[in-house]
Amino acid sequence: xxxxxxxxxxxxxxxxxxxxxxxxxxxxxxxxxxxxxxxxxxxxxxxxxxxxxxxxxxxxxxxxxxxxxxxxxxxxxxxxxxxxxxxxxxxxxxxxxxxxxxxxxxxxxxxxxxxxxxxxxxxxxxxxxxxxxxxxxxxxxxxxxxxxxxxxxxxxxxxxxxxxxxxxxxxxxxxxxxxxxxxxxxxxxxxxxxxxxxxxxxxxxxxxxxxxxxxxxxxxxxxxxxxxxxxxxxxxxxxxxxxxxxxxxxxxxxxxxxxxxxxxxxxxxxxxxxxxxxxxxxxxxxxxxxxxxxxxxxxxxxxxxxxxxxxxxxxxxxxxxxxxx
Numbered sequence: 001x002x003x004x005x006x007x008x009x010x011x012x013x014x015x016x017x018x019x020x021x022x023x024x025x026x027x028x029x030x031x032x033x034x035x036x037x038x039x040x041x042x043x044x045x046x047x048x049x050x051x052x053x054x055x056x057x058x059x060x061x062x063x064x065x066x067x068x069x070x071x072x073x074x075x076x077x078x079x080x081x082x083x084x085x086x087x088x089x090x091x092x093x094x095x096x097x098x099x100x101x102x103x104x105x106x107x108x109x110x111x112x113x114x115x116x117x118x119x120x121x122x123x124x125x126x127x128x129x130x131x132x133x134x135x136x137x138x139x140x141x142x143x144x145x146x147x148x149x150x151x152x153x154x155x156x157x158x159x160x161x162x163x164x165x166x167x168x169x170x171x172x173x174x175x176x177x178x179x180x181x182x183x184x185x186x187x188x189x190x191x192x193x194x195x196x197x198x199x200x201x202x203x204x205x206x207x208x209x210x211x212x213x214x215x216x217x218x219x220x221x222x223x224x225x226x227x228x229x230x231x232x233x234x235x236x237x238x239x240x241x242x243x244x245x246x247x248x249x250x251x252x253x254x255x256x257x258x259x260x261x262x263x264x265x266x267x268x269x270x271x272x273x274x275x276x277x278x279x280x281x282x283x284x285x286x287x288x289x290x291x292x293x294x295x296x297x298x299x300x301x302x303x304x305x306x307x308x309x310x311x312x313x314x315x316x317x318x319x320x321x322x323x324x325x
Contacts, residue, residue: 051317055113055267057274060101061140061149062263063121063133066091072247074103074239078114084136085122086129092241094120096252097152099239100260101267112264112313113271119145123153130160134167141171147270147280150263152179152256154192161195168197168283175283177201177263179255180227181216188304191227194220199287202307203233203258208297210305214254218304227307228287229294231265233258262290265313272317276324289316 067082068075069090080098102118103111119140123133140146168176180202181192193200193216203215210217211234218226236257240250269289270280281289293316294309302308 051268051314053268053271055116055271058116058267058270059119059146060116060263060267061119061146062098063123063151064094064097065123065153066094067122068094068098069241069247072239074099077104078102080118080120082120090241096238096240097256097260100257101264103239112261113267116267134163138167141174146174148175148177148263148266150177150260152259154181165196172282172284175199175266175286177259177266179259182214182254183216188217189219191216191218191220194226199229200227201255201259201262202227202230203255204230204310205234211253225302225307229262229290229307229309229311231258231261231311262311265311268313269316269320272320276320289319293319
């Protein structure tokens with residue numbers, strides 16, 4: 001029923017008719033996937049190649065605590081615009097996060113959305129910086145820049161969470177994607193970023209188990225399902241900065257990078273939507289699409305470890321294409 005309702009919503013947005021042949025059966029679901037390689041396999045993530053989508057024309061906003069190493073050869077062909085920064089010293093974390101979305105390089109690096117445009121904002125962490133960054137972020141959204149925002153670091157206390165939720169509520173055309181946080185112990189109610197009107201992403205290992213110590217567990221403070229979704233955030237080979245300040249390819253793990261993968265996948269969905277309908281989808285519709293096409297992991301149904309399951313970008317994109325057919 002939920003999938004049929006989503007079909008109806010997408011059809012209204014497209015202004016057309018639902019393909020009468022679309023059926024939610026195991027057989028059609030298997031046939032609908034353009035490539036099962038759209039999952040993590042041996043460090044290779046060829047989503048864009050498998051789906052014939054690269055995030056072209058999609059604006060991705062990224063908040064970080066330092067700037068990426070723009071001179072890294074993984075970014076030779078990437079469109080990265082640093083809009084706001086305080087310290088221009090490249091950091092390893094933003095380099096890896098950006099690398100997961102748009103990085104280029106050898107066979108170990110297959111970015112999710114290599115042709116998306118990155119609009120980068122540094123969160124310096126100084127006094128008053130959170131308020132300033134929120135103003136800058138909202139200003140970009142007001143001008144129509146940004147279909148999706150990647151936020152891999154901690155969101156702060158309740159006051160900041162309320163401010164963020166107010167912005168995401170106002171800008172429904174946009175989707176905020178957050179890392180669930182990297183809890184150090186196997187405790188529940190440790191999700192750091194649990195804002196409403198957003199997607200909180202947890203981290204799983206290659207064997208589809210929760211990455212303990214690298215993925216916050218729900219519920220949210222008031223009992224909502226969190227994280228919303230999970231993606232691979234363990235042993236990812238990504239562009240980075242080594243201990244000598246030199247460009248490198250290093251193994252990373254944590255919800256930050258699972259978050260970045262999902263952000264890139266949202267860019268692919270939006271590119272598919274533009275191709276199918278002529279415009280992008282509202283953020284809440286994209287979130288619903290991700291949830292309803294996710295692969296259920298762990299206990300049956302949504303839970304406080306895996307949320308609604310692992311993101312299946314091939315299923316999400318094919319869903320859009322089926323509705324538009």
